[in-house]
Structure formats: structure tokens, C-alpha cells
Amino acid sequence: MSGGIARRDLLAATGLLPLAANATATVESQIRSGMPVAACDVIDAHAHVQEVAAGALWPRGSVELIEDMDRCGIRAAVFSHLSAIMASTAAELRAAHDQSSEIVRRNKARLRAYIAFQPHLALDSRKELDRLLDPESGFAGIKLHGPIHRYPMNGTAYREVYRFAHEHSLPVLFHVYESGAEGVPVLARIAAEFPNMCVILAHLWPGSGPPPELLRASPNLYADTCASSAGRGQIASIVRNCGAERIVFATDATYLNTGGQLAKVGLADVAEERKRLVLGGNALRIFRGLPARASL
Amino acid sequence: MPALRFFDCDVMLGRTLVPGPLAIPDARRLLQEMDACGINACLFFSYAASFGPEASDRMNELTRKAARESGRLVPCASLRTSPFSVRENLADQVERIVDGGFRAARIVSEEGPAGIPVSLRLFELEELFGRMAERRLPLLVPCEHLPGQDAMLAYGFEQIDSVARANPELPIILLRPRYSAQAPVLALLRRHKNIRVSMTLLTLFRQVESFAAEAGTGRILFGSHLPYRDPSVPQGSLLYSKLGNAERSSIAGGALEALLEGVR
Numbered sequence: 001m002s003g004g005i006a007r008r009d010l011l012a013a014t015g016l017l018p019l020a021a022n023a024t025a026t027v028e029s030q031i032r033s034g035m036p037v038a039a040c041d042v043i044d045a046h047a048h049v050q051e052v053a054a055g056a057l058w059p060r061g062s063v064e065l066i067e068d069m070d071r072c073g074i075r076a077a078v079f080s081h082l083s084a085i086m087a088s089t090a091a092e093l094r095a096a097h098d099q100s101s102e103i104v105r106r107n108k109a110r111l112r113a114y115i116a117f118q119p120h121l122a123l124d125s126r127k128e129l130d131r132l133l134d135p136e137s138g139f140a141g142i143k144l145h146g147p148i149h150r151y152p153m154n155g156t157a158y159r160e161v162y163r164f165a166h167e168h169s170l171p172v173l174f175h176v177y178e179s180g181a182e183g184v185p186v187l188a189r190i191a192a193e194f195p196n197m198c199v200i201l202a203h204l205w206p207g208s209g210p211p212p213e214l215l216r217a218s219p220n221l222y223a224d225t226c227a228s229s230a231g232r233g234q235i236a237s238i239v240r241n242c243g244a245e246r247i248v249f250a251t252d253a254t255y256l257n258t259g260g261q262l263a264k265v266g267l268a269d270v271a272e273e274r275k276r277l278v279l280g281g282n283a284l285r286i287f288r289g290l291p292a293r294a295s296l
Numbered sequence: 297m298p299a300l301r302f303f304d305c306d307v308m309l310g311r312t313l314v315p316g317p318l319a320i321p322d323a324r325r326l327l328q329e330m331d332a333c334g335i336n337a338c339l340f341f342s343y344a345a346s347f348g349p350e351a352s353d354r355m356n357e358l359t360r361k362a363a364r365e366s367g368r369l370v371p372c373a374s375l376r377t378s379p380f381s382v383r384e385n386l387a388d389q390v391e392r393i394v395d396g397g398f399r400a401a402r403i404v405s406e407e408g409p410a411g412i413p414v415s416l417r418l419f420e421l422e423e424l425f426g427r428m429a430e431r432r433l434p435l436l437v438p439c440e441h442l443p444g445q446d447a448m449l450a451y452g453f454e455q456i457d458s459v460a461r462a463n464p465e466l467p468i469i470l471l472r473p474r475y476s477a478q479a480p481v482l483a484l485l486r487r488h489k490n491i492r493v494s495m496t497l498l499t500l501f502r503q504v505e506s507f508a509a510e511a512g513t514g515r516i517l518f519g520s521h522l523p524y525r526d527p528s529v530p531q532g533s534l535l536y537s538k539l540g541n542a543e544r545s546s547i548a549g550g551a552l553e554a555l556l557e558g559v560r
Contacts, residue, residue, distance in 0.1 A: 032299075033299065033535075034297045034535035035297075057478070057510075058503070059501065064501070068536070071538075228475065229496075229529060231526060232523050232524065232525060232526045235526075254502075255501060257499050257502070257503060257533045258501070258536060259532040259536025260528070260532040261532070263531055263536075264526055264528045264532065267333075267531070
């Protein structure tokens, strides 16, 4: 076949086809035995880094992130720099993004980065967004953390981000955990207003899961899976109610533990094909320019 | 990597007053749940909503009955922390608990706004804890509330510190300390060798490894908090930890098994 995509390649690209190696093993069997997941592509849509001194009780560096990805079988991750989220000056913001870029350069086959938009540094943050237009920059999306910045979802600075993301068809990862029940409907309306932007609700949803009717009504709205704890059967229930194609695997590492976040999805009572969509297939559709499998 | 045998230190059977969606009503259902989750054995108690301190007796009867269904179900008593009858000595329950086949005892809070907050005040419970220490009967203490304001009403870190200091032979298991309570929990672990923690909510990046490095793997225990929480999160944290096989086995169940064997 020339000039087109073979069906097998298409399925593989969406994570629906098991990889050749360990093709007979299921995600669950590999996790139960503590092996790196090789049954499908695993893509982490929500990771973090922050270089801290050796010996830290809570290491958060890129080396540790990659080590954990290797142990778990996570092929690629998209991270935001914690120092970018916490930047209170333009220089800090730029430095954190420079470091993000450098980390991606060193780990091109495994990592991509988010631009963290700090709404209280709106002009400087807006300039930082332009890094996303350079395909070699290593940036693949935008991270918004409204609760930590105490900034409204519909605020002027954020609307500039939505316009940019819409214009360039970019994903926006939005931390919604503390936004309360009223937060997601607001974001759903914003997603409808900017249909080319893909919005990922970070940390599922406070409570049992995102409202299925909102996800169903908003084709560009997704929810990621990371949260410090999971109710019994929570992931299976969310996938059943919202549809596997709307849920995106995420660890929140190096904030949260990698293996626990992988296991809660991988061991969920969800059909293997759906699990593969959640673990990687959906992210491969959402993020442009993720490292190809062949680059490993 | 050899398969880990999970011995869960934190499981509840039975229905609460306000029904939870995933309550485990009986032993048969609990065993099915354990099979589905890859859990070999559990230290469990049967909850029964009831008014007054005699609730513990009812819970313990139900727990004993459920434990008869399988050797995989290891009974944990509900500890009475306030007297029911005139001139009752709370310490006397320890013999009944141990002789009744229970391998540990836990604090169980009363449900509802009228429920009296549980206290671990030494002037109230000194003899009880002393007797438990003599029998090496582990005391399980739920700790999720500790970083918040509820600790002002019930027990807080200070009371746990006092109990551990007064009873160095009393094994104390802190159930579900939140990751945000890392600093005080680490301080307690450094200060008291008789304190252990369940890893249920130690969900920060490499937190299990850090705690193991601080306290030794013998003091970190696998706990799921079934039926409320999914065991997969602590299981995955352990399966993919940087720890060696022996350390993982210890946390998965070896340390709890050894601790319960010490009851005399």
C-alpha cells in the first residue's frame, strides 16, 4: 500500500492494536506481575517535573520521571514544570520553560512539555505561548491552573489562551479539582465556544467522576484520570458512563506516584480495547507530534 | 518479580447508616471482592450502626461470625473507648478480645452528628492501652482526619504521640495518614519504633520509598480501605516501587503477618 495508511498502522496509532511484543499479554496481567506495560501504548497526558537536590524525600526531577516511566512501561509523557506554574516573575516563567525545553531535548523520544500560563503575568505568559508554534520546541499544549492562581475560568487572560489554542488546534490541560460542581459546566461552555481547542479536565472531577452528559455534549472535552485516591470501581464506572474515548490516562507524576495511577486504570474492570484507548489511544489523537513508536 | 501476596490491614464489612454505594454486605461477597482485587488475606472488622458504646460488642460478634467463613479473613475487634456499664474497667475487654480470636483492635467512630468524638486521652484510656501493650495487641487508629480541623474535636497527633510514648510495647498502626500529613507522621515514625503506617494514601511520588527509607519496610503496611477505596492504587504503588522484592513482600503482607503473630 502506498500513499495511505494501512489499517493495522492506523489501529496501532490509536492504541487499539496490541504491540507485537507481548501481544497476547493483557494490560492487567502485566500490571499484576509488576512488569512494564507492553500490551499497548501508554501515554501520560499529565506529568510534572521540578529539579530538586539529591536525597530529597520527594524527588521530582526528569530523571526520576523517566525511571518511573520505564518501570511502568509508559512510552511518553507530557509534563508541565512546577516552577512555571509557581512563577511569580516573567524571568522565573521563562527560565522554567527554557528548562522544560532542554528536558525535552534530552528526552526527545519520551517527553513533551506544556506551556504553563500564569494569568497574573498575562503579557509575558502570552509571549511564552508562541513557543508552541515552533515544532522543534518540544511543547505540545497549555497548562492552566485556575485554582492555584485564583483566576476565573472565564477571565480575560484565559480567554486569550482559548483563542490561541482554538486558532492553532492545541490541547489545554485545566486543573479543575477545586473548581467545584459549577466549574465544569463553565468550561464546557468555553469548549463549545472554541471548538478547535481540546480541553482536558485534570484530576477527573471532585467526587465520583465528570458529568457524562457534559462530556457527551462537548466533543472537545476530555477528563484525565489522575487523583491521589480512587473510589472502588471509580474508573470503570467513569469509562462506562462517559465513554472510553473521552478519558485520558494521566499520572500527575512527579507530584503523585506513577505506579498507583497506572494500576488504577490498568486493573479497572474495563474491556481491554477500551483500556487501550484510555491508556494511550486518546492521547495519540489529542497531542500532535508525540514521539513515534519507532523512535524508541 | 515473584507475585506479591497482599495482606490488607484495612477492610470494613457491613453497611453504614448512610448507605455507601459499594458496601460489602457479607463474608462471601468480601472474599469475591478480594479475589477480584488480588488480595490474599485481610484484617477486617464488621461495622454495625448502633447507638452507644455497646455498639462494639455487636460489631465484634458480627466480625467473629464472618471470620469463621474463611481463614483469609482475620478478625479485628472494634475497641470500646467509653464505658457502658457501671464501674466497667475498659481494660477488661482486652482479654475478651484476644481470647475471642481477634488479632488486633481498632478505633471505630460513631456515626452521625450526635456521635461523641473519639478520644485517645491517656487519663481515660491508660490502663486499656497498657493491657493491650502487655498482650502486644495492635491498635489501629484511623488518621485521615488528622491534618484537618476534626482533629481538634477527636484525637490528634499529640494524643497519638502520648499513647505511643507511654506504651512503647504497644504496636500502633496509623491507618490512612494523608500525604499532606507527611511531616508529622515522619516525626512520629522517627520518635516511636512501635508506630507503623498503612500506605493507602501515601500517594506522592516515591513516598512509599521515602517512608521505607526512613522507617524500614517492616513499618509500612499495605491497606486498601475497602470498600471505600480501590486497592489498585496502593497495589500499583508497591508493584512499581523502586524497592527490592523482599521489601515489597514485607510491605504487601509479611510485616503485618509478623506483627499479628506477636499477639500473646
